[in-house]
Amino acid sequence: MAGDVPVNIDLIRAAEARLAGHARRTPLLGSLFLDQIAGRRVLVKAECLQHTGSFKFRGAWSAITALPEGVRGVLAFSSGNHAQGVAYAASLRGLSAVILMPADAPAIKIANTRALGAEVVLYDRATEDRDALGAALAQERGLALIPPFDHPQVIAGQGTVGLEIAEQALALGVTSAEMLVCCGGGGLTSGVALALEAEAPGFRVRTVEPEGFDDVAQSLVLGKVVTNPLRSGLCDAIVTPAPGKLTWPILQRLCGPGLVVSDSQALRAMALAHERLKLVLEPGGAVALAAALFLPDQIEAETIIVTASGGNVDRELVPRALATGETHVDC
Amino acid sequence: MAGDVPVNIDLIRAAEARLAGHARRTPLLGSLFLDQIAGRRVLVKAECLQHTGSFKFRGAWSAITALPEGVRGVLAFSSGNHAQGVAYAASLRGLSAVILMPADAPAIKIANTRALGAEVVLYDRATEDRDALGAALAQERGLALIPPFDHPQVIAGQGTVGLEIAEQALALGVTSAEMLVCCGGGGLTSGVALALEAEAPGFRVRTVEPEGFDDVAQSLVLGKVVTNPLRSGLCDAIVTPAPGKLTWPILQRLCGPGLVVSDSQALRAMALAHERLKLVLEPGGAVALAAALFLPDQIEAETIIVTASGGNVDRELVPRALATGETHVDC
Numbered sequence: 001m002a003g004d005v006p007v008n009i010d011l012i013r014a015a016e017a018r019l020a021g022h023a024r025r026t027p028l029l030g031s032l033f034l035d036q037i038a039g040r041r042v043l044v045k046a047e048c049l050q051h052t053g054s055f056k057f058r059g060a061w062s063a064i065t066a067l068p069e070g071v072r073g074v075l076a077f078s079s080g081n082h083a084q085g086v087a088y089a090a091s092l093r094g095l096s097a098v099i100l101m102p103a104d105a106p107a108i109k110i111a112n113t114r115a116l117g118a119e120v121v122l123y124d125r126a127t128e129d130r131d132a133l134g135a136a137l138a139q140e141r142g143l144a145l146i147p148p149f150d151h152p153q154v155i156a157g158q159g160t161v162g163l164e165i166a167e168q169a170l171a172l173g174v175t176s177a178e179m180l181v182c183c184g185g186g187g188l189t190s191g192v193a194l195a196l197e198a199e200a201p202g203f204r205v206r207t208v209e210p211e212g213f214d215d216v217a218q219s220l221v222l223g224k225v226v227t228n229p230l231r232s233g234l235c236d237a238i239v240t241p242a243p244g245k246l247t248w249p250i251l252q253r254l255c256g257p258g259l260v261v262s263d264s265q266a267l268r269a270m271a272l273a274h275e276r277l278k279l280v281l282e283p284g285g286a287v288a289l290a291a292a293l294f295l296p297d298q299i300e301a302e303t304i305i306v307t308a309s310g311g312n313v314d315r316e317l318v319p320r321a322l323a324t325g326e327t328h329v330d331c
Numbered sequence: 332m333a334g335d336v337p338v339n340i341d342l343i344r345a346a347e348a349r350l351a352g353h354a355r356r357t358p359l360l361g362s363l364f365l366d367q368i369a370g371r372r373v374l375v376k377a378e379c380l381q382h383t384g385s386f387k388f389r390g391a392w393s394a395i396t397a398l399p400e401g402v403r404g405v406l407a408f409s410s411g412n413h414a415q416g417v418a419y420a421a422s423l424r425g426l427s428a429v430i431l432m433p434a435d436a437p438a439i440k441i442a443n444t445r446a447l448g449a450e451v452v453l454y455d456r457a458t459e460d461r462d463a464l465g466a467a468l469a470q471e472r473g474l475a476l477i478p479p480f481d482h483p484q485v486i487a488g489q490g491t492v493g494l495e496i497a498e499q500a501l502a503l504g505v506t507s508a509e510m511l512v513c514c515g516g517g518g519l520t521s522g523v524a525l526a527l528e529a530e531a532p533g534f535r536v537r538t539v540e541p542e543g544f545d546d547v548a549q550s551l552v553l554g555k556v557v558t559n560p561l562r563s564g565l566c567d568a569i570v571t572p573a574p575g576k577l578t579w580p581i582l583q584r585l586c587g588p589g590l591v592v593s594d595s596q597a598l599r600a601m602a603l604a605h606e607r608l609k610l611v612l613e614p615g616g617a618v619a620l621a622a623a624l625f626l627p628d629q630i631e632a633e634t635i636i637v638t639a640s641g642g643n644v645d646r647e648l649v650p651r652a653l654a655t656g657e658t659h660v661d662c
Contacts, residue, residue, distance in 0.1 A: 036446075
């Protein structure tokens, strides 16, 4: 059903109206020190400051506020940012939320998701079929599934990041830029691309992925969807195996070429965001900044805008990231 | 001369007009998790996201843009946030800036101040007279001194934080609150207090200081200025020995009672800001949040607003702060 809704700028503008007063309008930040490293101006859209620590709240709120009357609750699969965004958005709307999480997910993420009001149902990754379990739960309890990216209203919600960027960048006099987006399944990237196509046509949108998870970059090169093996990685928020059915045509039409950074570059970008922007980023939320700082030869524009998509990082990883900052000049 | 300018809401509004488009309008953030710890709603004014990582840019810009014609440069004494705020504001205005810094200041702060365009003059704390050195330099080169807090236009610039808080809080429906401000010499606190007296009279302004540096809290109790011994401390940004001649009467008229937190409470507030707000705070910028979270019995209002005044923390201190976050429930 959701797939029949056209994903376009009108849907994003409608989502923006529903998000007004609920999602945070996050700032567009910068630092002379980062500009010096990049050799050009770098502007950072700080979505780590969004409710629940990532842009995912936007898509969740957009999808939940677009549900038909009579839905009593929602269901999501996620061990990370989408889980928290859905849990919080549902609680604000007075809907129940069931989040299916693997039993071996970090205890802190399970605790956070529960604290945000969701019922967490744990399953065993090795022996249980998540999709079957979810479908049964959804039917039994009358829950609506909120997918992490491949859903028109989720893409529309994430697209509001692009509307804000267009407005904030134009206020700074920026009319031409490369827009680098941390990319997993492409929900944020495709939404931002549609928004900028309408509001800032001088901006070129490019995906940024971690090494080993560059399905979108490869898909853009080959003109067809390429799939990564499903496995875990440091940039856990964006290790999705492939772009979605809805996101891929938008990515193919509006985005590229894709950029790819190493885990150590992501860690160094985290350290520099910490030191120069006073922002806490998670590895998957730092890859676009890493590309801006450390891949100067692959970028042409005088101004780069990046999404700092999320900040839900395990406390233990922070000292490791900060230790990489010492040597940021010889990257 | 500067002392003759009346420090009032009109001066703050005029500073706001000069700051528009130059200072960042920083967000007012919150987190359910922090609300749960505090037992009430906590709103955090994220001035660590201001240019140069602290609110000090506001006062510097306000003072520098109010200088008479013909001034060719400015002078400041500081090893920290004021130095960087003055250096950056001066460079944006095309003025030279000379910052007198102790030779044993952290190398990174000296490097940052130079990178922001200032000429750094080092002096020996033990053998040289900073004030005499500064006066000679100012006269010789025609520089205007920008004091760190006791100056009408500096107070007016910091007061713009209060104007923004009033507007942001009222937009959230908050008309009654305790406003906790990280307090050194009282420039930020007195400016915020004047702004809120005019724009949000239901807000009660209270100072927050580190243990051992509670000159303002004690002064408010005794009704006269009390002085701390001059020494260093973890909360280096706010270890000022006494309130100023201009700030004290404003503090006495509008603020109190003062709150006092321990260094370990400041470190735990840093950890919680990191985890729950995705903000990097320095110890002196975290004391107001610490009071909100850890001194519930000394606060009456249902809503607390705190300044997160700065984020210029040494990288080495961060793991120490994060390690304190583990036990935040039993505080």
